[in-house]
Amino acid sequence: MDAKWYVSSARLKKNSDETLKKIVVFTYDLELLGTCIEKIYQVIEELDFLKKILGKASLLTKREIEIIKLLAKGKTSSEIGNVLFISNHTGNTHRKNIYKKPKTNNIAEVI
Numbered sequence: 001m002d003a004k005w006y007v008s009s010a011r012l013k014k015n016s017d018e019t020l021k022k023i024v025v026f027t028y029d030l031e032l033l034g035t036c037i038e039k040i041y042q043v044i045e046e047l048d049f050l051k052k053i054l055g056k057a058s059l060l061t062k063r064e065i066e067i068i069k070l071l072a073k074g075k076t077s078s079e080i081g082n083v084l085f086i087s088n089h090t091g092n093t094h095r096k097n098i099y100k101k102p103k104t105n106n107i108a109e110v111i
Contacts, residue, residue, distance in 0.1 A: 004030075005029075005030040005040075005041070005044070006029055006030060008025055008027040008028075009026045010023055011023070011024045011025075056101070056103075057102070059101040059102060060098065060101060063084075063094060064094055064098050064101075066084065067080055067095065067098065068107075068110055070083060070084075071095075071110075071111070072107075072111050077092055077095065098110055
């Protein structure tokens with residue numbers, strides 16, 4: 001089945017008291033946009049990719065994100081423990097959780 005793509009944009013019009021007056025929606029057939037269509041398809045794919053990544057990132061705790069930042073700087077588990085005042089065991093547990101939550105196998109995928 002062939003799919004046809006459209007792109008839409010919406011704008012909220014408000015009254016002076018900030019209550020909603022109306023919603024204006026513009027919809028464009030992507031095929032009618034000519035040379036822009038390839039760029040628009042690329043943007044759609046990138047947005048889909050970002051949505052997937054953000055969904056995975058939202059699974060991580062603040063502490064796990066701190067650890068990822070330190071790992072990205074090349075810190076070892078011992079160094080991370082010293083910086084965050086946690087034991088090596090706790091650091092390794094965080095590391096395991098970091099790999100498990102977004103279903104990755106190494107730190108490069110996580111970063």
